[in-house]
Amino acid sequence: MNNTEGVISADQGIEVNSHGLNNNLGQISSAQGNIMLNARPRSLE
Numbered sequence: 001m002n003n004t005e006g007v008i009s010a011d012q013g014i015e016v017n018s019h020g021l022n023n024n025l026g027q028i029s030s031a032q033g034n035i036m037l038n039a040r041p042r043s044l045e
Contacts, residue, residue, distance in 0.1 A: 001016065001020065001021045001022070001039075003022065003023045003028070004022055004023070004024050004025060004026055005024075005025045005026055005027075005029065006027075007029075008026070008027070008028045009030070009038050010033065011029070011030070011031045011032060011033070012030070012033040013032075013033025013034050013036075014028065014029075014036070015033050015038075016028070016039075018038075018039055018042075019039070019041065020042030020043060021034050021039040021042075021045065022045045023044065023045075026045060
């Protein structure tokens with residue numbers, strides 16, 4: 001998943017599952033809930 005300079009947001013919570021995550025300069029946020037990231041088997045950048 002490529003979120004370079006992008007925004008992933010939610011009010012209650014976020015769950016992201018992908019084979020690798022590039023979040024350079026991107027934003028991932030949740031106003032009230034949890035944020036769960038699973039980028040296996042590759043890495044988070």
